[in-house]
Amino acid sequence: MNAPNRHELFVLEDGEKGVEVIEDTKIPNAATIKIFKQDHTLGNMLRSQLLATPSILFAGYKVPHPLEPYFILKIQTDGSITPTEALEQAGNSLLKLISDLQAKFKAEFSYKDVEGADGMQEDPYGTLQGGVGATSAWAASVRDYADYT
Amino acid sequence: MALSSIEDARRHVRIHAERVGHVSSTDFPGYYPGEDHSWNLKYFTKNLLVKIQRVSARSCEFDLVGVDASIANALRRILIADVPMIAIEHVYVWNNTSVIHDEVLAHRLGLVPLNVDPSLIEMKEDEVATDRNTIVFRLHVACGRNKDAAKGETVPQKMYINSDVLSSQLEWQPAGEQEAIFQDNPPAPTNPNILLAKLRPGQEIEMDLHAIKGIGSEHAKWSPVATASYRLHPHIRITGHIAPPSIPKFVSCFSPGVIGVRTNAQGRDEPYVAAARQEGMSREVLRHEEFRDKVELSRIRDWFIFNIQSEGPYAPERLLVEAISVMRDKISVVRRAAAALEVGTEVDIDMG
Numbered sequence: 001m002n003a004p005n006r007h008e009l010f011v012l013e014d015g016e017k018g019v020e021v022i023e024d025t026k027i028p029n030a031a032t033i034k035i036f037k038q039d040h041t042l043g044n045m046l047r048s049q050l051l052a053t054p055s056i057l058f059a060g061y062k063v064p065h066p067l068e069p070y071f072i073l074k075i076q077t078d079g080s081i082t083p084t085e086a087l088e089q090a091g092n093s094l095l096k097l098i099s100d101l102q103a104k105f106k107a108e109f110s111y112k113d114v115e116g117a118d119g120m121q122e123d124p125y126g127t128l129q130g131g132v133g134a135t136s137a138w139a140a141s142v143r144d145y146a147d148y149t
Numbered sequence: 150m151a152l153s154s155i156e157d158a159r160r161h162v163r164i165h166a167e168r169v170g171h172v173s174s175t176d177f178p179g180y181y182p183g184e185d186h187s188w189n190l191k192y193f194t195k196n197l198l199v200k201i202q203r204v205s206a207r208s209c210e211f212d213l214v215g216v217d218a219s220i221a222n223a224l225r226r227i228l229i230a231d232v233p234m235i236a237i238e239h240v241y242v243w244n245n246t247s248v249i250h251d252e253v254l255a256h257r258l259g260l261v262p263l264n265v266d267p268s269l270i271e272m273k274e275d276e277v278a279t280d281r282n283t284i285v286f287r288l289h290v291a292c293g294r295n296k297d298a299a300k301g302e303t304v305p306q307k308m309y310i311n312s313d314v315l316s317s318q319l320e321w322q323p324a325g326e327q328e329a330i331f332q333d334n335p336p337a338p339t340n341p342n343i344l345l346a347k348l349r350p351g352q353e354i355e356m357d358l359h360a361i362k363g364i365g366s367e368h369a370k371w372s373p374v375a376t377a378s379y380r381l382h383p384h385i386r387i388t389g390h391i392a393p394p395s396i397p398k399f400v401s402c403f404s405p406g407v408i409g410v411r412t413n414a415q416g417r418d419e420p421y422v423a424a425a426r427q428e429g430m431s432r433e434v435l436r437h438e439e440f441r442d443k444v445e446l447s448r449i450r451d452w453f454i455f456n457i458q459s460e461g462p463y464a465p466e467r468l469l470v471e472a473i474s475v476m477r478d479k480i481s482v483v484r485r486a487a488a489a490l491e492v493g494t495e496v497d498i499d500m501g
Contacts, residue, residue, distance in 0.1 A: 006366065006367045006368065007367055009366055010364075010366055018482065018483075018486055019483065019486035019487065019490065021490055033487075035486075038479070038483070039226075040222075040226070041222075041223045041226045041227060041231070041479070042223070042479050042480070042483065044219035044222065044223065045219045045220055045223050045480070046480075046483070047219070048174075048217045048218075048219040048220075049188065051177040052177050052178065052186065052187060052188035053178070053187065053188065054178040054179075054185070054187040056178075082491075084487050084490045084491050087483070087484075087487040088484055088487040088488050091480055091481070091483055091484030091487060092484060093188055093190070094480050095477060095480055095481060095484065096190050097190070097216075097220070098473055098476055098477050098480070099477075100190070100193065100194050100197060101197065101199075101216070101220075101473060102470060102473040102474075104197055104198075104199040105199055105466070105469050105470060105473070106470065108199045108200070108201055108211070109201065109204075109466040109469075
């Protein structure tokens with residue numbers, strides 16, 4: 001009855017800013033960054049990437065309450081870069097990391113396709129129903145308990 | 150320098166009888182004095198390993214070695230909740246005289262997985278349903294008595310015509326350009342045998358169904374995977390001597406096939422770890438006095454064994470690629486915002 005709309009978990013409202021920075025007055029080179037409409041998926045990744053940066057003294061994230069869709073990222077650097085710069089660098093590193101991962105996935109799966117096309121027998125169950133990519137050579141030759149059609 | 154061997158204790162999550170130890174990864178700069186663990190793209194690329202164990206039309210199992218737990222978890226979360234899919238959202242009921250209530254039937258219809266490729270459909274932004282963002286189905290089933298049924302027949306499928314409403318009875322109504330776009334692969338439920346309702350003579354269901362694109366965070370019907378999960382690769386180390394008479398009991402403490410027995414140089418039987426991968430980590434071995442301190446159970450912290458079961462339109466390999474592009478979008482939004490904060494300008498971010 002009182003449940004808010006599900007889409008409010010991931011869609012920014014009109015005029016709502018996605019990222020807010022609160023500089024920490026008491027600690028040098030520290031900032032608290034509030035990121036709206038994102039959850040642990042992004043927060044944990046950013047935190048672990050920040051932690052791997054040598055000029056970071058402190059990096060942590062928390063989702064203050066599960067009913068409010070935002071997380072807080074606290075960053076303290078040793079002075080050589082500002083916290084927002086560190087966040088940007090972490091973002092860049094993550095993007096490179098992910099492109100790498102994607103390249104490896106594609107390489108691995110396309111290798112399987114090539115291998116399957118070489119020595120594959122006729123699919124004994126006939127063509128599979130619908131589905132994009134279900135007609136790829138490798139995909140059709142192995143069936144397991146999850147292939148119910 | 151290659152990734153350290155699996156014997157490296159820093160990579161182990163230790164499993165004790167009552168608790169789990171050494172859970173967080175410690176390879177960040179500053180933890181070990183004198184060692185440099187700062188993130189390095191070349192090092193990461195060299196050590197990243199993706200190995201497919203098994204691929205079928207619907208599911209796949211693969212190993213991902215060398216990433217942090219946060220990335221593997223983000224991949225899993227995105228597979229479940231952020232990769233878009235098409236499912237029935239609006240149900241316009243013209244006639245429903247069955248015993249299943251309108252809303253219950255609509256709920257069931259929403260959960261039927263469809264084989265429509267989501268990249269061919271746009272997200273519906275406003276209230277207008279166009280041929281670009283909506284797929285229309287029609288369900289019209291009426292139940293009648295089967296005149297040719299034998300007298301005394303008790304099976305409803307033989308006594309009545311259309312006593313079971315199956316998902317195969319959903320008819321696609323092409324609109325506008327959809328006829329051409331979906332020529333090779335007409336929209337239909339992935340599984341034609343899903344039972345939606347049961348009818349008896351005189352009952353009829355007639356309804357129009359509109360299917361739109363959405364993501365799993367909004368409703369589970371839009372989740373493209375039956376499930377996506379991962380587990381860490383187990384690691385067993387036999388540190389003490391197991392007397393030959395108790396070897397059968399020792400072997401039975403683990404999952405079948407994990408521990409093998411071989412004859413060592415002295416001619417006596419000794420157990421060895423044949424296939425740690427299949428171990429379910431029941432820790433049965435830690436329940437027995439005689440084995441408790443002769444075995445070390447752990448899991449390798451950065452070796453993820455993923456199991457993905459795709460529900461409908463995406464083949465498992467394509468699911469992963471889509472998940473990664475969603476991940477990339479999420480990160481680039483935040484990175485752009487951070488860059489703008491640096492410069493001091495306002496950036497219009499669309500996180501929708």
